[in-house]
Amino acid sequence: MAATAIQIEHLSKLYRLGTIGTGSLRQDMQRWWTMAVRKKADPYFQLDSTSARNSGQSLWALQDISFEVQQGEVWGLVGNNGAGKSTLLKIVSRIVRPTHGVVRGRGRVSSLLEVGTGFQAELTGRENIFLSGYILGMSKQEIRARFDEIVAFSGIEKFLDTPVKRYSSGMYVRLAFAVAAHLEPDILILDEVLAVGDAEFQKKCLGKMREVSQNTGRTILFVSHSMQAITNLCTKGIWLQNGKMKAIGEASQVVNQYLADTQQSNLHQSWNTPAGAPGNDFIRFKKVALVPQLAAPDEVLDIRTPLTVQFEFWNQTDDVLLSTNLVLFSSSGECIFDVPSAAVVCHSGVVSGECTIPGNFLNDGAYYVSLFVVKDTNTPLYDYENCLSFELEDYRGEIKWYGKWWGAVRPLFPFQLTQVETAVY
Amino acid sequence: MQAPLESYRPPAAATPAAKWDWEIRPQTSWWGAGLAEYWSYRHLLIGLVRRDFLLGYQQTLLGPLWMLVQPLMTVITYVLVFGKVIGISTGSVPPVLFYLAGIVLWNLFNDSFLGTSATFSENAHIFSKVYFPRLLIPGARLASFLLSFGIQFGSLLLLLLYYWLFAGWAAPMPERLPLALLAVGLVSIQSIALGLLFSVLTGKYRDIKFLVGLGTRLLMFLTPVIYPMQHVAPKWRWLTELNPLTPLFELFRWALLGQGLVTAGQVLYSLGFTLLLFVVSVMTFNKQGDKLMDVV
Numbered sequence A: 001m002a003a004t005a006i007q008i009e010h011l012s013k014l015y016r017l018g019t020i021g022t023g024s025l026r027q028d029m030q031r032w033w034t035m036a037v038r039k040k041a042d043p044y045f046q047l048d049s050t051s052a053r054n055s056g057q058s059l060w061a062l063q064d065i066s067f068e069v070q071q072g073e074v075w076g077l078v079g080n081n082g083a084g085k086s087t088l089l090k091i092v093s094r095i096v097r098p099t100h101g102v103v104r105g106r107g108r109v110s111s112l113l114e115v116g117t118g119f120q121a122e123l124t125g126r127e128n129i130f131l132s133g134y135i136l137g138m139s140k141q142e143i144r145a146r147f148d149e150i151v152a153f154s155g156i157e158k159f160l161d162t163p164v165k166r167y168s169s170g171m172y173v174r175l176a177f178a179v180a181a182h183l184e185p186d187i188l189i190l191d192e193v194l195a196v197g198d199a200e201f202q203k204k205c206l207g208k209m210r211e212v213s214q215n216t217g218r219t220i221l222f223v224s225h226s227m228q229a230i231t232n233l234c235t236k237g238i239w240l241q242n243g244k245m246k247a248i249g250e251a252s253q254v255v256n257q258y259l260a261d262t263q264q265s266n267l268h269q270s271w272n273t274p275a276g277a278p279g280n281d282f283i284r285f286k287k288v289a290l291v292p293q294l295a296a297p298d299e300v301l302d303i304r305t306p307l308t309v310q311f312e313f314w315n316q317t318d319d320v321l322l323s324t325n326l327v328l329f330s331s332s333g334e335c336i337f338d339v340p341s342a343a344v345v346c347h348s349g350v351v352s353g354e355c356t357i358p359g360n361f362l363n364d365g366a367y368y369v370s371l372f373v374v375k376d377t378n379t380p381l382y383d384y385e386n387c388l389s390f391e392l393e394d395y396r397g398e399i400k401w402y403g404k405w406w407g408a409v410r411p412l413f414p415f416q417l418t419q420v421e422t423a424v425y
Numbered sequence B: 001m002q003a004p005l006e007s008y009r010p011p012a013a014a015t016p017a018a019k020w021d022w023e024i025r026p027q028t029s030w031w032g033a034g035l036a037e038y039w040s041y042r043h044l045l046i047g048l049v050r051r052d053f054l055l056g057y058q059q060t061l062l063g064p065l066w067m068l069v070q071p072l073m074t075v076i077t078y079v080l081v082f083g084k085v086i087g088i089s090t091g092s093v094p095p096v097l098f099y100l101a102g103i104v105l106w107n108l109f110n111d112s113f114l115g116t117s118a119t120f121s122e123n124a125h126i127f128s129k130v131y132f133p134r135l136l137i138p139g140a141r142l143a144s145f146l147l148s149f150g151i152q153f154g155s156l157l158l159l160l161l162y163y164w165l166f167a168g169w170a171a172p173m174p175e176r177l178p179l180a181l182l183a184v185g186l187v188s189i190q191s192i193a194l195g196l197l198f199s200v201l202t203g204k205y206r207d208i209k210f211l212v213g214l215g216t217r218l219l220m221f222l223t224p225v226i227y228p229m230q231h232v233a234p235k236w237r238w239l240t241e242l243n244p245l246t247p248l249f250e251l252f253r254w255a256l257l258g259q260g261l262v263t264a265g266q267v268l269y270s271l272g273f274t275l276l277l278f279v280v281s282v283m284t285f286n287k288q289g290d291k292l293m294d295v296v
Helices: A025-037 A085-092 A125-135 A140-154 A169-181 A199-216 A227-233 A251-262 B035-040 B042-056 B063-086 B095-116 B119-127 B136-166 B174-204 B208-222 B234-242 B245-257 B264-293
Strands: A004-016 A058-070 A074-078 A100-105 A109-112 A187-191 A219-223 A236-241 A244-250 A268-270 A283-292 A307-315 A320-330 A335-340 A344-346 A349-357 A365-375 A379-392 B022-024
Touching: A004 A085, A004 A219, A058 A085, A058 A100, A058 A219, A058 A236, A058 A244, A074 A085, A074 A227, A074 A251, A085 A100, A085 A109, A085 A187, A085 A219, A125 A140, A125 A169, A125 B042, A140 A169, A169 A199, A199 A219, A199 A227, A219 A227, A227 A251, A236 A251, A244 A251, A283 A365, A283 A379, A307 A320, A307 A365, A307 A379, A320 A349, A335 A365, B035 B042, B042 B136, B063 B095, B063 B136, B095 B136, B095 B174, B095 B208, B095 B245, B119 B136, B119 B174, B119 B264, B136 B174, B136 B245, B174 B208, B174 B245, B174 B264, B208 B245, B234 B245, B245 B264
Parallel strands: A074 A219, A074 A236, A109 A187, A187 A219
Antiparallel strands: A004 A058, A004 A100, A100 B022, A236 A244, A268 A283, A283 A307, A307 A349, A320 A335, A320 A344, A320 A365, A365 A379
């Protein structure tokens, strides 16, 4: 039975909003006069205001968070921006004080909330390794012992005695992370540090983190927006929303719940009458829907999910040769594909269509669907732009690489390696 | 502690604090950190002093020589302006020695006060990203200024030696040296204490920064830096004597140059003031510092 490394009890943090302490000397004097001399409530800041979270002047960044972290566990924190993840890390790192509650712990804590804290642009790489190591809580002996390792990891041997202001930004980040990666605290606190650097370097960082967490039994608290990294590196997860704990448990479950809640998808639209429906004199859409073929309804759309686009429209012209193109765009607006349907002769009334995008074909990311109705296979009738949108989560199975996967699509072709010959030594 | 596997709620009865290595509570400690913790960060202190030193003379022509050049230039200016042009008497002390002693000590006060008074506004980015006892930053600033003071003080002593050997000036009194060091100690404590207090204020109200610069310049005229106390008209002496820096400057000059107007009572007044100010400042710095972290 592992011992508890961190115990968090009823933790809350209240921030005052606006220019804090009112920001001006005059109002502060006025506030002091009301509060200290006339013994009245703070005119600018009421703590027990009834409207719980955003009462204009104050904001509960965290509300009543309690959990325990066992030694050697890797915890991932997920949540939207402003959910309180960073605040939680800052409290555990002793940077800010909680408003209520207690955090207790065993062992030395190092926090890495930013890459390159304490770096001094004018100083050389060598000086900065020491300075930033000291700031992160390492002793001189520890840094000396790992100095060569740090330099090798960062790959800046040649520039060790050059001021870091002359480094490329990539070199700077590599050096900064290298120092941090060689910290050996009992509890490591990491905030989004992997969002920097190129794919190659991210890969190296994640590998290092994995090595650290698995081999040395270190306790880690980790905030990331990369769900892939969280599911792969973390054993336990917490989902914070508006400062409250929304879910806690196995990392993969928490991540799934979080994603299911936040996927910004527009999967279904329908209209009862042609009036008001999108379209023009020729075409009015009745229904557009994206039906994912999921094994269970609470599953998340990921790159393995086959997606069926179903649509119906009112055709208002008789005896016309119609076809429809399904056009898929990535979130950055690039066209991924443009698939035409077979052309058929249609009459006034409702026409329906269906097309399935197979699973294991698209890369992860956000996508938009446009439907483009064409007459006589050459005359555009109506382009229903961005009628559907969806997001695909990443899924890599056993692949231990966490960087962003390249490519507009990620098809799964049969691909085999065969050992043809075995060398005999 | 035996916690059930799936229970994330801590048990209602809290474990005794003694079983934990550390604990974070809403209340702030008055002292910031324990002595053991300060000791464990000694490398950081040295690292910061080294940084200040390296940064100060990066890409300069003369490098650390500036530590000596700067006060010597000031002395020459003062000797010319106050001694020759305006004609302020420095008593029996050669003007060069008189001004150098004043300037060296004043620079220590001025630099370390100004250098620490912006602790929060200048280091907000570090304070908000990583924890270490925050007193280390102003502590390191003071240490670097003491370092350059040490070198300037050494050159002052050499100059004294020169005047004694070659200019036939009265013999220095080595037995008074500890008193000079006492004055230096009190001046540096006073400067960092004021700096800490003002760092909280400038962290909160940025405009106070301008007052700080103006205030120190005015304070210099209330301190016997460029004039000896005995030349102040007796009816105005009380004004300069109110200033707790005055006895320290007079003590410093009396110990080194044998000329100064100071009583034991004044030194005690200054000592009491300095220690009280220091305690109040450290407490304010630690208490208010945590609140400031929500702001910066």
